[in-house]
Amino acid sequence: MVDSVKYTLGEERIPKHWYNLMADLPSLPPPVLHPGTLKPVGPDDLAPLFPMSLIRQEVSTEREVEIPEPVREVYKQWRVTPLYRARRLERALQTPARIYYKYEGVSPAGSHKPNTAVAQAFYNKEAGVKKITTETGAGQWGSSLAFAGAVFGIDVQVFMVRVSYNQKPYRRALMETYGAKCIASPSMETNYGRSVLEKSPDSNGSLGIAISEAVEIAAGHDDTKYALGSVLNHVLLHQTVIGQEAIEQLAIANDYPDVIVGCTGGGSNFAGIVFPFLGAQLRGGRKVRIVAVEPSACPSLTRGRYAYDFGDTGHMTPLTKMHTLGSTFIPPGFHAGGLRYHGMAPLVSHIKQLGLIEARAYHQTQCFEAGVFFARHEGIVPAPEANHAVKGAIDEAVRCREEGKSRAILFNLCGHGHFDMQAYMDYFGGRLTDQEYDERELAMALSGLPAVPEPA
Amino acid sequence: MVDSVKYTLGEERIPKHWYNLMADLPSLPPPVLHPGTLKPVGPDDLAPLFPMSLIRQEVSTEREVEIPEPVREVYKQWRVTPLYRARRLERALQTPARIYYKYEGVSPAGSHKPNTAVAQAFYNKEAGVKKITTETGAGQWGSSLAFAGAVFGIDVQVFMVRVSYNQKPYRRALMETYGAKCIASPSMETNYGRSVLEKSPDSNGSLGIAISEAVEIAAGHDDTKYALGSVLNHVLLHQTVIGQEAIEQLAIANDYPDVIVGCTGGGSNFAGIVFPFLGAQLRGGRKVRIVAVEPSACPSLTRGRYAYDFGDTGHMTPLTKMHTLGSTFIPPGFHAGGLRYHGMAPLVSHIKQLGLIEARAYHQTQCFEAGVFFARHEGIVPAPEANHAVKGAIDEAVRCREEGKSRAILFNLCGHGHFDMQAYMDYFGGRLTDQEYDERELAMALSGLPAVPEPA
Numbered sequence: 001m002v003d004s005v006k007y008t009l010g011e012e013r014i015p016k017h018w019y020n021l022m023a024d025l026p027s028l029p030p031p032v033l034h035p036g037t038l039k040p041v042g043p044d045d046l047a048p049l050f051p052m053s054l055i056r057q058e059v060s061t062e063r064e065v066e067i068p069e070p071v072r073e074v075y076k077q078w079r080v081t082p083l084y085r086a087r088r089l090e091r092a093l094q095t096p097a098r099i100y101y102k103y104e105g106v107s108p109a110g111s112h113k114p115n116t117a118v119a120q121a122f123y124n125k126e127a128g129v130k131k132i133t134t135e136t137g138a139g140q141w142g143s144s145l146a147f148a149g150a151v152f153g154i155d156v157q158v159f160m161v162r163v164s165y166n167q168k169p170y171r172r173a174l175m176e177t178y179g180a181k182c183i184a185s186p187s188m189e190t191n192y193g194r195s196v197l198e199k200s201p202d203s204n205g206s207l208g209i210a211i212s213e214a215v216e217i218a219a220g221h222d223d224t225k226y227a228l229g230s231v232l233n234h235v236l237l238h239q240t241v242i243g244q245e246a247i248e249q250l251a252i253a254n255d256y257p258d259v260i261v262g263c264t265g266g267g268s269n270f271a272g273i274v275f276p277f278l279g280a281q282l283r284g285g286r287k288v289r290i291v292a293v294e295p296s297a298c299p300s301l302t303r304g305r306y307a308y309d310f311g312d313t314g315h316m317t318p319l320t321k322m323h324t325l326g327s328t329f330i331p332p333g334f335h336a337g338g339l340r341y342h343g344m345a346p347l348v349s350h351i352k353q354l355g356l357i358e359a360r361a362y363h364q365t366q367c368f369e370a371g372v373f374f375a376r377h378e379g380i381v382p383a384p385e386a387n388h389a390v391k392g393a394i395d396e397a398v399r400c401r402e403e404g405k406s407r408a409i410l411f412n413l414c415g416h417g418h419f420d421m422q423a424y425m426d427y428f429g430g431r432l433t434d435q436e437y438d439e440r441e442l443a444m445a446l447s448g449l450p451a452v453p454e455p456a
Numbered sequence: 457m458v459d460s461v462k463y464t465l466g467e468e469r470i471p472k473h474w475y476n477l478m479a480d481l482p483s484l485p486p487p488v489l490h491p492g493t494l495k496p497v498g499p500d501d502l503a504p505l506f507p508m509s510l511i512r513q514e515v516s517t518e519r520e521v522e523i524p525e526p527v528r529e530v531y532k533q534w535r536v537t538p539l540y541r542a543r544r545l546e547r548a549l550q551t552p553a554r555i556y557y558k559y560e561g562v563s564p565a566g567s568h569k570p571n572t573a574v575a576q577a578f579y580n581k582e583a584g585v586k587k588i589t590t591e592t593g594a595g596q597w598g599s600s601l602a603f604a605g606a607v608f609g610i611d612v613q614v615f616m617v618r619v620s621y622n623q624k625p626y627r628r629a630l631m632e633t634y635g636a637k638c639i640a641s642p643s644m645e646t647n648y649g650r651s652v653l654e655k656s657p658d659s660n661g662s663l664g665i666a667i668s669e670a671v672e673i674a675a676g677h678d679d680t681k682y683a684l685g686s687v688l689n690h691v692l693l694h695q696t697v698i699g700q701e702a703i704e705q706l707a708i709a710n711d712y713p714d715v716i717v718g719c720t721g722g723g724s725n726f727a728g729i730v731f732p733f734l735g736a737q738l739r740g741g742r743k744v745r746i747v748a749v750e751p752s753a754c755p756s757l758t759r760g761r762y763a764y765d766f767g768d769t770g771h772m773t774p775l776t777k778m779h780t781l782g783s784t785f786i787p788p789g790f791h792a793g794g795l796r797y798h799g800m801a802p803l804v805s806h807i808k809q810l811g812l813i814e815a816r817a818y819h820q821t822q823c824f825e826a827g828v829f830f831a832r833h834e835g836i837v838p839a840p841e842a843n844h845a846v847k848g849a850i851d852e853a854v855r856c857r858e859e860g861k862s863r864a865i866l867f868n869l870c871g872h873g874h875f876d877m878q879a880y881m882d883y884f885g886g887r888l889t890d891q892e893y894d895e896r897e898l899a900m901a902l903s904g905l906p907a908v909p910e911p912a
Contacts, residue, residue, distance in 0.1 A: 003529035011462065073459035077540075077835060084533075088607070106562060108835035110874070150832045151544070170877035177831050177880055375633050376606045379533060379564035418566070418874035421626035424633055 004087045004378060007249040009080040014072055019240040021275040021347060022233070023063035024282040029350035030321040033308060038452060041318050048219045049226040051127035054120065057234035063279075065237060067119075074118045074151055078107045079241065083249035088377040090397070097400035098255060098408045099393060102246050102273060103380065104415060109174070111383065111415030112269045113144035113229055116238035120227045121148035130223040131155040135185065135210030137164055138337025139171025140383070140415060141229030146180030159185035159193075159213045162205035164337055171419050185210040192216050192314040207341050208327055212314025219316070230266025231311065231320075231345045239272025242412060247276055250410070257288055257410035259396050263388035264292045264301060264359070265338045267345030269414035278356060290357040292348070293392040295367075297437055298331035300324060300344040301352055301359035308452040309343060319450060322349040325437075326445025332435035334364045335423035336384040342445070360392060363434035367391045368427040371417070383415035384423050460834060461541040463705040467532045472523060475696040477731040477803060478689070479519035480738040485806035486777040489764060494908060497774050504675045505682040507583035510576065513690035519735075521693060523575075530574045530607055534563045535697065539705035544833040546853070553856035554711060554864045555849060558702045558729060559836065560871060565630070567839065567871030568725045569600035569685055572694035576683045577604035586679040587611040591641065591666030593620055594793025595627025596839070596871060597685030602636035615641035615649075615669045618661035620793055627875050641666040648672050648770045663797050664783055668770025675772070686722025687767065687776075687801045695728025698868060703732055706866070713744055713866035715852050719844035720748045720757060720815070721794045723801030725870035734812060746813040748804070749848040751823075753893055754787035756780060756800045757808055757815035764908040765799060775906060778805040781893075782901025788891035790820045791879035792840040798901070816848060819890035823847045824883040827873070839871035840879050 022028060031040035043055045050058070057065055067075075086099040104112035124132055132154055136142030142158040149156035158180055165172060165184040175182045183189060185205045186196040190213040196203055203209070211228070218226035228235060250256055260277055262270035270292055277288050294301050304323040311317035313327055323344040325331075331340050344352075351357055364384070371387035373394070374380070382390055393411040400407050417424065426432050478484060487496035499511045506514070513521055523531075542555040560568035580588055588610055592598030598614035605612035614636055621628060621640040631638045639645060641661045642652040646669040652659055659665070667684070674682035684691060706712055716733060718726035726748055733744050750757055760779040767773035769783055779800040781787075787796050800808075807813055820840070827843035829850070830836070838846055849867040856863050873880065882888050 003526070004533065006467065006532055008464070008466065010464065070459070076462055077460065108837075147835050151835065169881060173877040173881045173884070174837065176884055177828055177837050177877075178835075179832050372633055376635050379603050379607065379634075381564075381630065381633050419877075421629040421633075421875075425625060425629045428629070428632055 002087055005085040007083040007252050009245065009248060011076045011080065013248060014075050014079045015067065015241050015244040017064035017066050018237045019244055019276045019279055020060055020063055020065055020237055021279055022061045024279045026354065029346050033319040033452065035310065035315065035319050035450070045318070049215065051123050051129060051225060053123045053127065054234050057237055058232060068122060071119050071122050075241070080245050081106050083246055085253060086378055089374060092377045093394065093397050093401065095397040095401040096404065096406040097397040098406065099397055100250065100257070100408065100410045101413045102242055103413045104242065104269070105380065105413065109140065109144040109147050110418060111140045111144065112239060112242060112272055113141050114147055115241055115272065116229065116235045116268065117144040117148035118151065119238045121145070121152045121154055124225050125152040125154055129154065129225045131157060132225055132227045133157045133214040133217045134227045134229065135159045135207060135214045137161050137207050137340055139164060139168055139175070139419065140338055142180070142182065143171055143174045143178065144229070145227055146175040146178035149180060150178045156180040157217065158182045159187065159210040161185060161207060161210050162203065168419065174419070185213050187213060189213065190216045206313060206330055208313030211312035212316050215312065215316045230268040231343065233347055235268050236271035236275065236345055236347055239268050240275050242272035243274060243276030246273060246410065255408050256286060258407040259289045259291060259409045261291045261293060261389050261392040261396065261409065261411040263339065263385050263414065264294045264344065264348065265385060266341050267348035269412050271345060271348055273412040278351065291392055292357055292359040293388040294359065294361050295334060295336055295339045295388065296361040296363045297334050297435060298325065298340050299361040300342065302361045304344065305446055305449065306349060306353055307449050309449055311343060319452065320346045322346045323352065325442055326448055328448055329442060329445035331437055334435065335420065336364065336388065338385040339388070362388055362391050365427070365432050365434055368424070368432060370394050380413065381417040382413055383417045384420050386414050389413065458543050460543045463539040463708050465536040465701065465704060467536065469704060470528055470531050470535045471697050471700040473520035474523060474693045475700055475732045475735055476516055476519055476521055476693055477735055478517045480735045482810065485802050489775040489908065491766065491771065491775050501774070505671065507579050507585060507681060509579045509583065510690050513693055514688060524578060527575050527578050531697070536701050537562050539702055541709060542834055545830060548833045549850065549853050549857065551853040551857040552860065552862040553853040554862065555853055556706065556713070556864065556866045557869045558698055559869045560698065560725070561836065561869065565596065565600040565603050566874060567596045567600065568695060568698060568728055569597050570603060571697055571728065572685065572691045572724065573600040573604035574607065575694045577601070577608045577610055580681050581608040581610055585610065585681045587613060588681055588683045589613045589670040589673045590683045590685065591615045591663055591670045593617050593663050593796055595620060595624055595631070595875065596794055598636070598638065599627055599630045599634065601683055601685070602631040602634035605636060606634045612636040613673065614638045615643065615666040617641060617663060617666050618659065624875065641669050643669060645669065646672045662769060662786055664769030667768035668772050671768065671772045686724040687799065689803055691724050692727035692731070692801055692803055695724050696731050698728035699730060699732030702729060702866065711864050712742060714863040715745045715747060715865045717747045717749060717845050717848040717852065717865065717867040719795065719841050719870065720750045720800065720804065721841060722797050723804035725868050727801060727804055729868040734807065747848055748813055748815040749844040750815065750817050751790060751792055751795050751844065752817040752819045753790050753891060754781065754796050755817045756798065758817045760800065761902055761905065762805060762809060763905050765905055767799060775908065776802045778802045779808065780905070781898055782904055784904055785898060785901035787893055790891065791876065792820065792844065794841040795844070818844055818847050821883070821888050821890055824880070824888060826850050836869065837873040838869055839873045840876050842870050845869065
């Protein structure tokens with residue numbers, strides 16, 4: 001039997017720069033607007049929240065942004081991450097497809113999130129910042145920033161969506177093990193949190209609320225900044241180490257993807273694997289089909305509107321043009337907490353508008369079915385978020401079988417499911433349901449989008 | 457700042473053979489005895505439980521045992537495992553010591569256990585076995601064998617100590633994700649389980665009871681064999697890939713350990729890192745201090761008797777000479793479930809008798825304190841078992857600081873703690889206690905040791 005194959009690279013092959021898709025796009029995404037003036041924001045507008053080095057990256061159009069040596073040093077703990085050829089899975093599917101996956105679960109926090117957490121903590125440390133605030137849903141991002149804060153000696157305060165805070169005590173314990181402070185949101189620590197609790201004392205919270213709380217604290221303290229785990233350009237930029245490494249590893253395998261599949265919540269792991277391939281295509285290289293997979297219960301790319309919207313519920317953030325379900329949209333409860341966000345990264349939204357990528361939505365039970373099938377053959381238990389990518393890749397492989405075509409399929413296995421075993425237990429116990437979102441609620445959330453006149 | 461350093465090797469450097477310490481010992485350990493005749497057991501006595509290839513490994517005195525190519529192919533998924541120089545930890549401890557750790561948590565099941573699980577599943581498959589039974593305490597071993605069974609297409613039935621079965625549903629979910637059947641022990645599936653439940657319907661179970669159940673099923677079915685996750689010679693043999701790799705990786709670092717620290721439950725991760733270094737020493741190489749660390753609440757090496765004893769509570773196994781607390785000894789509840797076994801591997805016991813290793817016992821709270829300190833500096837959250845090794849290594853490093861000596865300390869970080877976060881929560885919440893075992897109970901358990909006449 002020919003077993004699954006791992007493609008590794010020495011740490012000297014960790015990329016020396018992040019890749020910036022902005023340099024190769026046929027058009028730039030629409031500008032970020034100040035919510036008061038509706039004018040494009042300048043660096044000074046963002047300075048209360050981010051160090052200037054990150055603001056520069058946010059608006060940079062340079063193709064290559066150098067990775068600081070101290071960040072590469074920390075990356076070396078787990079990078080280059082393995083790329084696998086999933087031979088056992090291929091055999092089980094009886095597919096002529098060649099299935100490859102990049103595995104980001106080998107990081108200390110168990111997902112791709114430390115790629116940007118480490119970079120953000122470094123730049124904040126360099127700028128003399130003492131404390132970083134952030135939000136987290138399922139906890140992947142919060143634990144990653146907690147790890148990065150421990151490495152660089154910065155305090156980390158995480159506002160964790162209350163329903164997750166209660167349901168996922170072990171993610172919280174992980175953050176505390178790294179020394180971070182984790183608070184259930186909405187909380188009494190902020191004006192916005194108190195205002196939410198006044199109206200809804202039993203509020204379950206949401207990512208949008210938690211962002212408002214974290215932003216409020218950062219904006220109000222000179223030595224404190226804010227960090228976001230997805231959506232923003234500089235966050236997506238930091239994730240491009242994934243795709244750059246994959247290109248090199250596939251070259252060793254003497255192969256190149258016909259299709260790339262990634263799951264999308266805010267868009268960062270998807271961008272991480274996709275952008276370097278897409279950039280090569282835009283510079284005249286080989287064309288790749290790109291498929292974004294999202295949950296049916298929170299389908300910003302497939303059902304959202306491409307419009308200017310706030311990133312948070314308290315409307316403290318600038319306005320970005322993106323695929324959005326409306327900042328007041330609350331998706332039904334499902335297990336892929338990292339995909340429960342109302343908006344999509346502006347850059348990912350932009351390339352969707354340009355027709356450079358496809359999008360597809362799946363229900364959670366079919367994703368768990370795919371994840372369990374994957375685990376039984378490849379040995380790795382994926383995070384619920386990653387199960388969406390697994391499902392997308394398996395569907396592509398089945399199509400190859402039906403069409404008798406041997407295509408190369410690449411997907412990003414962005415994290416492991418060790419902290420999500422309750423979801424697997426619910427799946428095995430038949431307790432997972434495929435709850436639909438409420439169409440009227442979506443309509444209402446969309447009707448509340450801020451009015452932004454089209455540019456002349 | 458000089459960051460922590462990872463030493464990697466290409467998969468072509470995965471060892472081609474396991475190292476057998478028996479070949480280099482000044483004397484062989486005492487023979488395994490048949491419990492009825494008190495005569496040394498022969499291969500036929502063990503044939504109902506193990507395939508002949510593993511029985512041959514159990515008694516082999518060849519220095520090198522070839523690793524079958526299909527086993528190496530599966531090893532490639534996560535091996536060569538990284539060796540780290542813990543520079544951040546060294547700095548935090550302000551020690552002149554050079555601290556290295558080998559990290560086995562990168563395996564699919566999160567510990568060193570798949571090293572032998574994959575080998576055992578392979579040999580059973582080769583022998584036409586359809587089903588393997590086993591026991592598990594905390595679940596590290598059960599989930600590893602479940603993974604290996606999935607890879608080779610063998611059914612796996614795991615008897616899980618009832619108290620763990622109830623307390624650690626996520627480890628159980630992991631086994632089920634891999635397709636294994638997991639049963640709380642004592643169970644109604646076996647005569648022995650039923651007899652225990654008749655006397656104690658609320659029995660919490662123990663590893664000794666679970667072994668009896670698994671052995672009973674295997675002995676009663678032709679197509680079913682039994683697998684043990686530690687203690688036996690062939691299990692320790694399979695773990696020696698750890699130490700062999702570490703020797704090569706330290707050579708890249710241009711270093712060699714003055715001290716090696718490992719935690720000991722049944723003895724397999726300890727043997728895995730230690731035996732290749734000890735063998736080199738016995739063949740005239742450099743002398744290394746070797747420290748076995750065990751829990752104060754289950755201290756077989758430091759407080760047990762070196763005597764013949766059963767491996768299980770139901771007295772179905774052969775008798776082996778080992779450091780034992782008595783097969784009826786039930787340790788108080790503590791979190792390092794993998795270290796809650798009454799006996800110690802005969803080979804580890806033998807080298808302790810020969811004065812080749814030291815042993816030391818720690819309480820669990822001091823081990824968790826060390827583990828949290830380690831996580832905040834090195835980024836990896838250790839399993840509660842591994843925290844014992846971390847504590848031992850930190851104590852050695854502190855001694856180096858006090859003595860002003862720069863020694864090289866190597867320890868085995870045998871697994872991550874992702875499935876043990878409840879233990880960390882208990883630690884943070886001040887709910888961990890350092891319960892002592894009951895001296896009278898130990899005396900009683902030891903007084904029940906089987907009477908075996910000394911050889912003439």
